[in-house]
Amino acid sequence: MNTSRKLTMARAISEAIAQEIERDDRVFVMGEDVGIYGGIFSATAGLYEKFGPEQVMDTPISETGFIGAALGLAMEGMRPIVELMFVDFFGVCMDQIYNHIAKNIYFSGGNVRVPLVLMTATGGGYNDAGQHSQCLWGTFAHLPGLKVVIPSTPFDAKGLMISAIRDDNPVIYMFHKGLMGLGWMTLIKDTTGPVPEEPYTIPFGRADIKREGNDVTIISVSMGVYQSLEAAKELERAGISAEVIDLRTLVPLDRETIAESVKKTRRVLVVDEDYLSYGMTGEIAATVMELAFDYLDAPVKRLAVPDVPIPYSRPLEQFVLPSAPKIVEAVKELLYS
Amino acid sequence: MSADRQKVASVPSQRSKDQFLELYRQMVLIRRFEERAAEAYTQGKIGGFLHLAIGEEPANVGVMAALRSDDDVFTHYRSHGQALARGMDPKAVMAELFGRATGVSKGRGGSMHLASLEHHFWGGYAIVGGHIPMAVGMAVAHQYTGSDRVVVCIFGDGAVNTGAFHEALNMAGVWRLPIVFVVSNNLYGMGTAINRSSAVTEVYKRAAAYNMPGVRANGNDVLETEATVREAVEKARAGEGPSLVELMTYRFRGHSMADPELYRSKEEVEQWKARDPIAAFRRRLEEEGIATAAEFEAIDRRVAETVDEAVRFANESPEPDPATLFDHVYVNP
Ligand SMILES: Cc1ncc(C[n+]2csc(CCOP(=O)(O)OP(=O)(O)O)c2C)c(N)n1
Ligand SMILES: [Mg+2]
Numbered sequence: 001m002n003t004s005r006k007l008t009m010a011r012a013i014s015e016a017i018a019q020e021i022e023r024d025d026r027v028f029v030m031g032e033d034v035g036i037y038g039g040i041f042s043a044t045a046g047l048y049e050k051f052g053p054e055q056v057m058d059t060p061i062s063e064t065g066f067i068g069a070a071l072g073l074a075m076e077g078m079r080p081i082v083e084l085m086f087v088d089f090f091g092v093c094m095d096q097i098y099n100h101i102a103k104n105i106y107f108s109g110g111n112v113r114v115p116l117v118l119m120t121a122t123g124g125g126y127n128d129a130g131q132h133s134q135c136l137w138g139t140f141a142h143l144p145g146l147k148v149v150i151p152s153t154p155f156d157a158k159g160l161m162i163s164a165i166r167d168d169n170p171v172i173y174m175f176h177k178g179l180m181g182l183g184w185m186t187l188i189k190d191t192t193g194p195v196p197e198e199p200y201t202i203p204f205g206r207a208d209i210k211r212e213g214n215d216v217t218i219i220s221v222s223m224g225v226y227q228s229l230e231a232a233k234e235l236e237r238a239g240i241s242a243e244v245i246d247l248r249t250l251v252p253l254d255r256e257t258i259a260e261s262v263k264k265t266r267r268v269l270v271v272d273e274d275y276l277s278y279g280m281t282g283e284i285a286a287t288v289m290e291l292a293f294d295y296l297d298a299p300v301k302r303l304a305v306p307d308v309p310i311p312y313s314r315p316l317e318q319f320v321l322p323s324a325p326k327i328v329e330a331v332k333e334l335l336y337s
Numbered sequence: 338m339s340a341d342r343q344k345v346a347s348v349p350s351q352r353s354k355d356q357f358l359e360l361y362r363q364m365v366l367i368r369r370f371e372e373r374a375a376e377a378y379t380q381g382k383i384g385g386f387l388h389l390a391i392g393e394e395p396a397n398v399g400v401m402a403a404l405r406s407d408d409d410v411f412t413h414y415r416s417h418g419q420a421l422a423r424g425m426d427p428k429a430v431m432a433e434l435f436g437r438a439t440g441v442s443k444g445r446g447g448s449m450h451l452a453s454l455e456h457h458f459w460g461g462y463a464i465v466g467g468h469i470p471m472a473v474g475m476a477v478a479h480q481y482t483g484s485d486r487v488v489v490c491i492f493g494d495g496a497v498n499t500g501a502f503h504e505a506l507n508m509a510g511v512w513r514l515p516i517v518f519v520v521s522n523n524l525y526g527m528g529t530a531i532n533r534s535s536a537v538t539e540v541y542k543r544a545a546a547y548n549m550p551g552v553r554a555n556g557n558d559v560l561e562t563e564a565t566v567r568e569a570v571e572k573a574r575a576g577e578g579p580s581l582v583e584l585m586t587y588r589f590r591g592h593s594m595a596d597p598e599l600y601r602s603k604e605e606v607e608q609w610k611a612r613d614p615i616a617a618f619r620r621r622l623e624e625e626g627i628a629t630a631a632e633f634e635a636i637d638r639r640v641a642e643t644v645d646e647a648v649r650f651a652n653e654s655p656e657p658d659p660a661t662l663f664d665h666v667y668v669n670p
Contacts (some may be wrong), residue, residue, distance in 0.1 A: 032526075032527065032529070033527050033528045033529060036528055036529075036599065036600050037527070037528035037529075037599065037600060038599075040527070040595075058529055058533060058534075059534075060495075060498035060526075060529070060534035060535065061465050061466070061495045061496065061498050061499055061526055061534070062498045062499060062500070063499075064500050065498075065500075088464070089464060089465075091464070091467075092464065092466070092467075092499065092500070092501075126384055126385065127383075127384020127385045127436060127447060128384070128385040128386065128447075129385060129445075129446055129447045129449055129450055129463065130445075130446075130450075131449070131450075131462075131463040131464055132385070132386075132449075132463060184595050185595070306662070306663075307666070308662055308663055308666050309445075309666065311444065311445050311657070311662070312384070312385070312436050312442075312444060312445055312446055312447030312448075312450070313436035313437070313438075313444035313445065313447075313656060313657045314384060314436055314656070315656045315657065315659065316436075316444065316445075316656075316657050316659060316662060319659040319662060320662065
């Protein structure tokens with residue numbers, strides 16, 4: 001695959017969708033302002049112009065209605081990609097997601113297929129307050145029936161989207177607003193990354209070791225991976241070799257890669273932009289206890305958003321969100337205390 | 338705009354000059370306040386998205402003018418204007434936009450979550466339609482306790498397609514609650530024009546489904562807005578049940594500061610701006626000899642000072658202390 005071309009994550013996602021629509025005309029996009037507007041985070045930019053309103057459908061602000069409708073489309077063999085503009089709005093339509101989309105395969109004894117992608121924006125860091133800044137992947141990973149996909153790079157974003165569309169199960173696909181590479185809102189330095197032009201898939205349940213190291217394993221997803229890699233560079237200057245694992249999918253979860261890494265490094269930090277309690281960090285810690293307890297030189301350490309709604313105020317928000325310097329500090333505590 | 342109304346509100350002719358000038362002052366205050374907020378946003382002093390109501394000032398001011406100070410207001414995220422018209426301190430509102438400890442919500446909520454109990458202003462809410470059921474609940478409480486307070490719940494034309502809207506209005510209709518639902522119909526929900534999202538674009542007609550009166554008024558006319566809302570509020574206060582008031586208006590700016598506005602033409606926006614409702618109100622008062630240019634200019638100057646002071650206050654206010662992070666998550670931690 002030629003990887004000399006660089007794209008933003010937003011372009012990588014919209015390209016993946018476009019290529020899948022071209023490959024299979026049952027692929028169908030719906031959501032609020034996904035058409036003429038192009039999706040407020042540009043995940044569907046250009047699709048309306050290319051494929052028209054029949055296949056790229058703007059909806060009313062009726063999440064229960066159109067996300068539920070996407071289930072009906074999927075049950076009939078269509079392959080809808082339905083956008084929930086911000087994951088925070090899940091409350092409005094959670095019944096459709098959890099009780100219907102995630103359970104219909106089971107309730108039909110496996111006779112029904114639900115090839116549905118629920119695409120949604122996550123993350124904070126730009127002062128959008130507590131109803132627009134959450135990650136909430138732990139909430140979706142908690143209940144059975146959904147696959148949970150979280151890309152951290154443009155390359156992964158494209159491959160994981162194509163896998164999500166081709167999967168016959170419902171998949172929630174959670175991108176981070178700050179990683180999309182948007183000119184008007186970017187929280188990262190490298191807004192683009194290599195993305196091959198031809199379609200490709202990335203299997204679910206396979207974590208990606210984004211950086212190899214020996215002294216400590218840092219496990220994260222999404223923005224946390226980006227920050228962990230930055231922290232790893234800094235740690236290297238301090239003579240600490242950090243391994244950074246990008247889980248990429250929480251369901252299915254690649255427990256094996258986690259355990260193998262911990263057996264090598266003997267120390268683990270889990271970094272999460274979701275809430276601390278009852279979430280991803282706890283699940284990873286439990287996994288490490290179950291699979292690699294004997295190898296640990298220190299208790300598993302967690303860095304996540306404390307159990308408080310994301311504050312609007314900039315210093316308060318920065319105080320609660322993980323960051324590269326906080327990761328560096330946590331690793332040093334893990335190693336030296 | 339269509340003159341298609343179920344009922345044309347009567348504009349009270351008896352009103353003092355001071356009252357007229359106060360309405361004007363409030364509208365100019367909102368305009369100038371929001372212009373300065375937009376400026377602060379581009380300077381990076383305000384974060385998030387920032388939704389302005391420039392162009393919708395009469396709809397903001399007219400509603401509040403129709404209420405008693407102990408009536409209860411619930412609204413959505415486009416609420417700076419409503420907060421100011423409700424009498425909230427521009428300094429504390431601006432400080433909230435700046436995320437400062439002196440803000441109305443102590444920097445926790447920001448632009449979309451302004452609240453002041455003292456003003457019976459129960460909040461701006463950022464989940465479209467999310468606040469409609471709780472407004473109904475407060476009206477149930479008023480009915481239960483025999484209070485004569487009325488609840489006013491404001492939302493946009495986009496919110497009427499949420500399940501919460503239907504569920505809440507139906508309950509209000511069944512229980513004959515003291516509540517007035519006010520839809521600020523600015524013709525768009527984000528980038529989607531109302532005719533692309535609503536099977537029935539005349540929102541007031543939906544009232545029929547909930548057995549309550551539905552009225553459409555020119556939301557760009559502050560007097561017509563006030564009179565229409567007042568009639569509905571007084572009905573509710575008299576125990577005659579809920580109403581749905583649709584205020585026709587238009588936002589001059591994008592949905593938020595981050596909106597490229599690809600979904601509407603420049604000409605359309607310019608046409609609306611040419612009929613600027615604040616300028617029109619002022620012209621009308623001048624033509625009718627109610628006030629002079631000098632009097633308006635004096636108000637403009639006072640407003641400019643108020644807004645300067647609000648920005649200065651916000652700039653100089655302290656950021657919230659991280660030691661207070663867990664404050665207010667629970668009443669008693
Ligand atoms: C449940 C939910 N869905 C979507 C959004 C995103 N969103 C915020 S404002 C908005 C448009 C609302 O339009 P309208 O109700 O007409 O109010 P206006 O912004 O025009 O004042 C949308 C889609 C949201 N905040 N909440
Ligand atoms: Mg609107």
